Amino acid sequence: RTTLRWVWRLTYVSVLGAFVYIGYEIYQDRNPEPQVPRDPSKKTLVILGTGWGSVSLLKKLDTENYNVVVISPRNYFLFTPLLPSCTTGLIEHRSIMEPIRSICRSKKGPVTFYEAEASSVDVNHKIVKIRDNSDIRGVTTETEVPYDMLVVGVGAENATFGIPGVRENSCFLKEIGDAQQIRKKIMDCVETAAFKDQPEAEIDRLLHMVVVGGGPTGVEFAGELRDFFEDDIRKLIPDIADRFRVTLIEALPNVLPSFSKQLIEYTESTFKEEEITIHTKTMVKKVTDKTVEAEASKPDGTKERIVFPYGLLVWATGNTLRPLVRDMMASIPAQKDSRRGLAVNEYLVVQGARDIWAVGDCAVAGYAPTAQVASQEGTFLARLFNNMAKTAELEDRIQTLSSSLNLKPGVDSASVSREIEDTERKLQRIKDIKPFHYSHQGSLAYIGSEKAVADVSWFNGNVASGGTMTYYFWRSAYLSMVFSTRNRLLVLNDWFKSKLFGRDISRE
Ligand code: FAD
Ligand code: NAI
Missing domain, CATH: 3.50.50.100 (FAD/NAD(P)-binding domain)
Structure with a gap:
């Protein structure tokens, strides 16, 4: 009887705990914290797509470090593994869609979203051309978005192999x-x-x-x-x-x-x-x-x-490849031998391009085109970009400390030197980021x-x-x-x- 009473108590506490947790999550989703103001001096990171790769990146990215712009013709994330169940109504389609606006709003730093298709990327001038292809269009339907860093996560199209009909x-x-x-x-x-x-x-x-x-x-x-x-x-x-x-x-x-x-x-x-x-x-x-x-x-x-x-x-x-990816491959000479997507190196950098990374089904990193790969790649890039931002911050700090050491009289040079050493050690640790490894x-x-x-x-x-x-x-x-x-x-x-x-x- 005592054991039964304990089992009952434990079950009660677990269920209660689960309800409290769910309630807290819902409350947080409905009442997000105020976002930090936009800082135009930060680099602009443009992310193409709202699929597995791009959204995993967004989820783990410290958005205060960049001006993040997400561009996709789809204003939601789709959980594809349960998509076959929607074809028969076992699952209603909206149950596996998550609005990108709520994902963007849940971030600490502001994220801009444009519902549009990237029609081309000028890799030399670092510009993405975007087009509104939705049913309702305003006066402006095409425009340009400049970037400092670009992540291509546009996925792939259905292959038909040119079979007639x-x-x-x-x-x-x-x-x-x-x-x-x-x-x-x-x-x-x-x-x-x-x-x-x-x-x-x-x-x-x-x-x-x-x-x-x-x-x-x-x-x-x-x-x-x-x-x-x-x-x-x-x-x-x-x-x-x-x-x-x-x-x-x-x-x-x-x-x-x-x-x-x-x-x-x-x-x-x-x-x-x-x-x-x-x-x-x-x-x-x-x-x-x-x-x-x-x-x-x-x-x-x-x-x-x-x-x-x-x-x-x-x-x-x-x-098969999306037209945007095919065009990008054609415009980058180092991609001429790649057939199945944008060839990337072990840090997911698009080979032959400056400041462009690719994730998911549009990237060729030697793995199968799956959600599992795309999401791990997105998470890796988030870590990489977070580290890059921290690196820049630490390098600035070292520079400031070094100049105070040289120029300002009366500073405690021993403690400043110690801080410089500490910062350099931190910097080294951060810089030691390992290449992407799929598990x-x-x-x-x-x-x-x-x-x-x-x-x-x-x-x-x-x-x-x-x-x-x-x-x-x-x-x-x-x-x-x-x-x-x-x-x-x-x-x-x-x-x-x-x-x-x-x-x-x-x-x-
Ligand atoms: P996607 O998730 O396809 O996202 C691409 C994004 O880019 C979309 O938001 C799209 O709107 C956007 N986009 C397209 N063109 C442009 C453009 N020109 N400009 C800007 N944005 C653009 N994988 C698994 O590991 N496990 C599974 O169980 C599984 N089940 C699946 C079930 C189905 C029915 C399907 C179709 C796939 C399944 N997959 C599964 C594979 C998985 O869904 C893909 O590998 C994954 O979606 C790839 O992620 P991605 O980010 O590269 O592309
Ligand atoms: P796929 O590429 O895995 O399979 C396509 C199949 O079509 C191949 O087996 C091919 O031989 C066959 N085929 C091609 N042309 C044909 C023709 N003319 N006539 C007859 N057969 C033909 O494609 P799929 O299933 O769409 O999956 C795409 C990716 O998404 C894969 O990487 C897959 O692993 C992943 N995925 C994973 C899922 C999971 O893990 N549960 C579910 C769905 C997709």
Whole structure:
């Protein structure tokens, strides 16, 4: 009984503590401290993008040290790992968006934000040209922003490899708008298939959802789609439920090439149970408004042409360069051999450019284009810039002390000399910043039916696991990583709501 009483007390105190903590976080978000005034004598640090790389930098940057200007066509940060869940309404899209204005306001030093796209960078004159591409435009739609230091974190675009018909007919899955479009289209296909007197072949086409690309994006989306049909559509529209099919097409011999062999096999067998058809060694060659044409390599080495009629096509074949990055690479001679993005050195400095750094998917630092890499790069740059500011401050201090030693009579030269020595030691420590080193924490992917796969780094080794327990790990890991307390509560609420009432299938 005494033990039980203690367990009860401990639980009570922990829950109370959690509530107090959440309450304090919310209070702080709603009542940010006054910011220090802008200081025009400080250097201007321009950050392009509001994605993983740029926002991680902003989060850890001492903004009092610079005049920070953030430029992005997107006035929010998007937590991409949960984006596939938005395509079916399991999570509402606003739950994984964090307004950049609140991130900027939470900083001690002021941060200016312009909702605009950087259209070009003049690396010689240190100027970024920006353009307002939003629906509502003022008199000024294009202007220039000069910089002393520039960080490029504009991410990447969807690769289509120039395959005809892809851009016109498929949905991508990179931005919030993409997820919303997919959600609408799924329900449009369902309602159109349920339309009176719809021919059988047309019902089959409309309810055939094709995903091209067996990387993590394609796999996670296929899993979410299957859950949606099993959990909700099957119950609400049983007449058509058995006609629903998901096909995943992958050019390589297996899906999830970056995961370990046993997890690839586990994913493929789980997909079999979920009746998701996988076509590996199958390369899509052409897309029309109703069909996907692909070429499959058969075991005997011959090729077979397959035509897949579809209702919804989601294209998830990875990344390509954004035009801004391509133009920058063309204007910097040292970048001429780089193909996949801005080549950077071990301090993330863009090679061949002065005072330009790059982070995330647009930078080539020898790592995979993931959120994990981008956020570690952003955090590294914040440390670098904080150190640079401190270095300048300490160098100024040493100069002032040295001149007082030489010029001012009557100063206690012994104590000043000691202070100079101390400051020099501090300076040395700060200057000794190590190059960027990526620490891989592991890879996680949801594969449907409340199962996930995880390759997690553990004491210099790797632990591979798949199944329902991994799914709970996946959920708790991402819940702990979402940007803010607000996001965390909203995502929790969405999961709870969908479990209780099912997903909202109304088409906006
Ligand atoms: P982004 O996060 O893409 O941000 C780019 C920013 O630049 C955006 O704000 C954009 O609006 C802005 N921008 C674009 N053009 C311009 C311009 N001309 N001027 C100024 N700004 C511009 N990675 C993981 O590690 N784990 C996961 O679970 C995971 N899940 C994913 C799920 C999905 C569906 C997707 C699509 C990706 C996922 N990733 C995951 C990959 C991860 O999202 C990317 O690697 C990461 O977003 C890269 O960060 P970034 O800062 O380089 O670019
Ligand atoms: P990806 O590059 O990882 O995979 C794309 C796949 O499409 C490749 O396997 C490729 O072989 C295939 N492909 C290309 N052209 C094709 C064609 N014509 N026909 C058929 N298949 C074709 O791209 P993805 O999944 O969008 O991921 C991009 C990045 O984001 C990766 O670095 C990935 O690790 C990361 N990511 C991580 C996630 C996670 O950790 N859970 C989730 C989503 C993305």
